[in-house]
Amino acid sequence: MGEPGTKEPLSLEELQAAGSLRTGRKHTLSILVENKSGVLTRIAGLFARRGFNIETLTVGPSDDPDLSRITLTVDGALHPIDQVTKQLHKLINVLKIRDLDPAETVARELALFKVSVDGPQRGEVMQIAEIFRGKIVDVGKRSVVIEITGGAEKIAAFESMVRPFGLIEMMRTGEIAISRGRQET
Amino acid sequence: MRAVDAIMECLKAEGVEVVFGLPGGANLPTYDAFVDADIRHILVRHEAGGGHAAEGYAKATGRVGVAFATSGPGATNLVTPICDAMMDSVPVVFITGQVRTELLGTDGFQEADTIGITMPIVKHSFMIQDPQEIPRAIHEAFHIARTGRPGPTLVDIPQDLSRAEIEYQPVSDVHLPGYQPTVEGNQKQIRQAARALAASQRPILYVGGGVVNSNASAELRELAACDRFPVTATVMALGAFPAPHPQWLGMLGMHGTRAANYAMDEADLICAIGARFDDRVTGKLSEFAPHAKIIHIDIDPAEISKNVPAHIPIVGDAKSVLGKLAVEYRALAADPARLEPWWQRIASWQERYPLRYEESADSEIKPQYMVRALHEATGGQAIITSDVGQHQMWVAQYYDFPEPRRWINSGGLGTMGFGLPAAMGAAVGCPDRLVCCVAGDGSVQMNAQELATCSAEGIPIKVFIMNNGYLGMVRQWQELFWEKRYSAVEMGPYPDFVKLAEAYGATGMRCEDKRTLVDDFKRAIETEGPVVVDVRVSREENTFPMIPAGKAAREMVG
Incomplete structure (x- = not known):
């Protein structure tokens, strides 16, 4: 593959498709949300209509009274985690999502x-x-x-x-x- | 200042020139504020008509449409337009009345959980809990509807809060920490896309509604001109690339051209721009474009790799990304001769499988001919709206749209009854342009009441009903896939559309002879005010070609 800025065309064979992949393991998503009415309903509704299955879900206050922390676990063997997090990001009240690395958590x-x-x-x-x-x-x-x-x-x-x-x-x-x-x- | 007067100030600050709506108990205070507000309000006959009119206005002008309704049934009547706007990414702000806060949750008269009912089908919504929040919520609703991937937003305002006195401060800044759309594409990814295009032997540009939404038609044409790239588009994007054009293959998908679908099937590189690989485009997903690598440009990251994995994802606004992509591509000075075999292949499909229909030998009006006659009578320059079904596909196939925002239809949700009110909204937004609605005799009845609105407000839309006495697309499927066991598709001779038009204060006409059709259409167009033309077409004509549901593109029939 050519370096950025060179004129060498990229060979199509080198391209790898990304996304939509099943990781096969449990994912823990830590989601920071605005503490506004209906936020949990929006998240739960999103999971329901996209056919994503929540394994566990906890909600509680964070150190900032305007923000809440949602922790949920999803089975990465059943769902494309990349699609789950992208859809969550589209919710206006969702500020931050982290797919926690089990070794660092x-x-x-x-x-x-x-x-x-x-x-x-x-x-x-x-x-x-x-x-x-x-x-x-x-x-x-x-x-x-x-x-x-x-x-x-x-x-x-x-x-x-x-x-x-x-x-x-x-x-x-x-x-x-x-x-x-x-x-x- | 009353909160409702502040709402009017907010609408003016957002540049709103027209609101489509219908009052009721819960939004009486808001309608009182209209009296002195100097904003045009168009009283629709059904809230769904108002919602679709706001969509038509938004699609034709590129500005945000606005629709009002009262609580309960007023709001639930908006559900279809809201969902339609969500599916087709149409920027519309819906403002609904709600029962007084003390009645919330008591099943009060005309109470419905509007926020709950609409939650899955809005880009975002706001339940007002404090009247002081109203101005900011309205501005945020406009900001969210208009920016990023556009979509519907809803503000639900309890009646008592709308009457409250508030301290109104104009809102000049909208800051939403959880909403920061990516507009500029990643330069490295764009460069990689340019190089992949330069390396490809069989590329195709697959254009979706995002190109229309981002007003990127000029940039698309510029990119296509870089190197004779073949171009196809979804039903949402017709007109983004001019038809006819030597590089234009026609629409793709279920009723697209064979050239477009076969080119997708054999392409080695598909550059998708503002398109979302809908099932009506891909056919059987596992057999979609088996040889192709995918460049996917979209402002909504969740669309990328949702249905078809992308090899080069680019999150960004189509206008910005296409501009940069053309620059990067030109710098590579790729050899255009490499595309010659590809064009020979495409040309052979175009020659063998043009869009065609059997012309009648007598006076019978074939529906496809009706669209060509309308094209001739309008000089190809009208804004055309449609409902959903056979007539929609025939317009998409046979009316060559030269510019974006000329073709307004319900692509994602497939809403019957969309076309007439959408035409009304488009005509209000573009008063200098001819606006025609091509409807089916089934679908037009789903919002025909808006003819009264058109007559009352002097909105001169021309409605051409493709009347075959059937729910035609359903009949076609029953004929082709259900052994012609017709079930609930026969519409009978009712209503008499000429009389219906006259009852609504519009002009009614009937056409039954193809030999005078173009002249009849010209006469309808020249007639002042709203006109309804009942065009009697062949009853059992089928929309072809088609990819049967669940089949691959190369298995097209007809």
Whole structure:
């Protein structure tokens, strides 16, 4: 291929088509939006009508009261992430989108587990919770509620450990994520 | 100042000369402000007519169209024009009334969630929550509608807030941190595109509505003149490149010419400019242009690589990018002789497969002939609007448009009933130009009430109804693909369009003989005021050639 500014024509064979590609992995998108009414509806509606499936979604205030932070995860095996982010960028209230690099990101999720415990099992369940650095936030005669914080894998692992005891219910917040190092997400 | 008077000040500051609308309870205060505002208001007979008129105005002039409606049913009647404007990237600002804030969410009389209903089909919308926000919201709505990839914006104003007293300060700056369209294309990418064009043996320029929107027709012609590039265009862009012209292959897509579709199929390089690879253009996507590398120029990055992956993406305004691309291309001094075999191939298709139809031996009016007769009667210089269906495709095929903004139709959404009100809007925007609507006998009835508006306001549109007594395009598909089992396509002899025209205060005429057709059309054009011409055409003529749905371009039939 010729250098910029030369007269050498570019051979067509050298061109690579870009975009519309499936990456095959989970993507965490961190989206900074204006804190205005209807923003979440616009984002959710965009995903719905374009046929993009949201895996998890969290919304909360940021350090600036005029801005909110949305963190959502999307399966890059099913959707062209490039198209998802371009469509999101078209929303006027969306200020910034980052497709977070998993290696450069700290992602956390909070989950609450209500586990059925009878007599001797209680100690066993509490021991498992301790190993996972979980907190017992409620204790009843026949159940405990455990709070676990961590990545999606850790929560899934804990779930598989306590399920045999009798998992009454589980709730998860969905992931929030922040980039490592000094730079803003 | 009342907020509604501030709205009028904002409209004037935006250079608005006309508003199409219809009042109701929730926008009574706004209509009170019209009394002293010195802005022309055109009272339409149905809000959809007003919305399409605003689109027609915008498409013909390149300025922002404005349509008003009240809350509830007024706003929901705007849904079709809003969606139409979204699909075809038409800059229109819609301002709707809303019930009083205390009634919001109570299912009050004439309450509808206008913002929610229209959210998927607007470029952006504003729900007014504080009357002080109104002026800024209006200016932002105009800014967003007009810039970047144009589109519809909506401002929904509760009745009580519109009556409030506000401190009006003229707004001179609009700053939207989340909205910064890229206008200038990346110079390195443009240079790469120029080099790819110079290296190509079988290039084609594929032109879309973005070239019309960015007023880039001159730059397109300049680029095409650099090196005998063959040019084709979508139904949205007819006129951006002059027809006829030695490099013009005709429209591409489902009812495009074989030369254009075959050239796309065999091209080694497609330069798409302001076009979006719609399914009506590509046919079967997996078999679209199998040999081609793609340069894709568009102001909307989300269009690039959406349907067809681009090899050289260029985000930018067509006018700016095409200008630079022509300069870069000329500097390469490519050898034009390399295109000779390509042109021989194209010429062989043009010779073998010209657009053609069987002329009638008697007085019968073939619909294709009707379009040629209109071309002759108008000297090819009219603004033509259309509805959607067979008549639309025949106009696209047979009326050679020499300039952009002369052909106004609903391409993306395919809205029946678009043409008549769009003609009305175009005529208001271009009072010195002849504006004709070619409609179907089915579609014209979907907004025929606007004839009353035309008569009342003295808007002299000429409506030519291609009357075959059928929903013709549906009938054609039933004939070709559903074993001629006609279902719900027969329109019967109603209404009598001549009487209908007269009832609306317009002139009605009927044409049944092709031998006098051109003269009849000239007479209609010379008649003052709005005219409706009921043209009885062959009943079961088909629109050909065509790419059957889901097939590849090389499988054209007819």
